[in-house]
Amino acid sequence: MTVAAAPAQNAEPIFHVIDEHAHPEGASTMLGFWIYLMSDCLIFAMLFATYGVLGGNYAAGPAPKDLFDLKLVALNTTMLLLSSITYGFAMLTMEKSKLGATQFWLAVTGLFGLAFLGIELTEFHHMIHEGATPQRSAFLSSFFTLVGTHGLHVTFGLVWLVTLMVQSARYGLTAANRRRLMCLSMFWHFLDVVWIGVFTFVYLLGVLR
Amino acid sequence: MTTDSHAVHTDAGDHGHDVHGGAAHGSLKSYLIGFGLSVVLTAVPFWLVMTGAITDKAITALIVLVLAAIQIVVHMVYFLHMNTRSENGWTMMAMIFTVVMVVIALTGSLWVMHHLNVNMMPVHDMSQMP
Numbered sequence: 001m002t003v004a005a006a007p008a009q010n011a012e013p014i015f016h017v018i019d020e021h022a023h024p025e026g027a028s029t030m031l032g033f034w035i036y037l038m039s040d041c042l043i044f045a046m047l048f049a050t051y052g053v054l055g056g057n058y059a060a061g062p063a064p065k066d067l068f069d070l071k072l073v074a075l076n077t078t079m080l081l082l083s084s085i086t087y088g089f090a091m092l093t094m095e096k097s098k099l100g101a102t103q104f105w106l107a108v109t110g111l112f113g114l115a116f117l118g119i120e121l122t123e124f125h126h127m128i129h130e131g132a133t134p135q136r137s138a139f140l141s142s143f144f145t146l147v148g149t150h151g152l153h154v155t156f157g158l159v160w161l162v163t164l165m166v167q168s169a170r171y172g173l174t175a176a177n178r179r180r181l182m183c184l185s186m187f188w189h190f191l192d193v194v195w196i197g198v199f200t201f202v203y204l205l206g207v208l209r
Numbered sequence: 210m211t212t213d214s215h216a217v218h219t220d221a222g223d224h225g226h227d228v229h230g231g232a233a234h235g236s237l238k239s240y241l242i243g244f245g246l247s248v249v250l251t252a253v254p255f256w257l258v259m260t261g262a263i264t265d266k267a268i269t270a271l272i273v274l275v276l277a278a279i280q281i282v283v284h285m286v287y288f289l290h291m292n293t294r295s296e297n298g299w300t301m302m303a304m305i306f307t308v309v310m311v312v313i314a315l316t317g318s319l320w321v322m323h324h325l326n327v328n329m330m331p332v333h334d335m336s337q338m339p
Contacts, residue, residue: 034296034303034304041311042307042311045315053322081244084244084288088235088243186289193281
């Protein structure tokens with residue numbers, strides 16, 4: 001009796017569940033990516049705050065009214081909005097496992113994204129040509145940092161998009177590729193949400209001021 | 210026996226996603242509703258500012274800001290499929306936390322720096338001069 005009880009007393013007590021419950025591959029990817037997006041959101045919030053503080057310091061240089069062409073910004077906004085809905089179509093065709101249609105909508109999304117970047121770079125080129133460089137005033141420094149960071153995000157989104165199109169063409173719509181496409185979907189729609197803030201605070205309220 | 214256990218396994222695999230409360234999916238209808246709302250919520254503020262339909266700039270600015278806030282919610286719901294159920298509510302918790310942080314950072318920065326600007330402004334009051 002005592003012999004049988006001795007090992008039980010000597011054994012280390014365990015206060016947690018030894019058996020790990022099942023973690024299917026990629027189950028936490030969506031939540032993790034969402035938390036990444038939220039941290040990215042904080043970066044943009046800081047840049048918006050910087051622009052909000054410095055956006056009125058023109059240093060006797062050009063003001064938003066002199067620089068911004070709202071027609072061009074409206075066109076740019078349209079491009080990004082259209083790319084958002086076409087990515088939505090890509091996700092819908094992906095759920096139906098139609099590889100060709102998914103690739104088509106991804107390509108259309110990429111073209112709209114390229115158009116957005118092209119228009120934005122044209123605008124930047126025009127501004128810099130007129131002497132409205134980031135060094136000109138605090139307003140322009142914060143403007144180029146905020147809008148440029150958004151543009152960089154779109155650029156990396158496009159690189160990611162092309163990568164996933166190649167991946168899907170090679171390996172098909174596997175579970176991993178679907179997961180990646182869903183992450184990019186969140187990223188892409190998130191960039192559109194940030195752009196709402198940019199065209200409202202920077203362009204529309206800037207011209208209004 | 211093998212087929213039975215296999216069937217159980219696939220069944221668990223299919224429903225494992227739902228048990229964990231994975232990401233929500235949209236439908237064609239929800240995407241189109243979101244797109245339609247976004248087009249209106251984008252076109253109206255641009256039209257207001259470009260034509261100057263409302264002469265009072267403060268009112269125009271207020272309308273533009275409200276429409277932007279609505280559009281952000283529309284994008285969150287129809288494009289990013291935000292709801293209180295996905296990932297057992299953790300995406301919503303993360304977003305609420307972020308919104309709180311963003312509001313504190315934005316209002317704090319603007320408020321503090323505005324008062325700093327006001328207080329640092331040179332006073333051009335000649336009656337106070339010696």
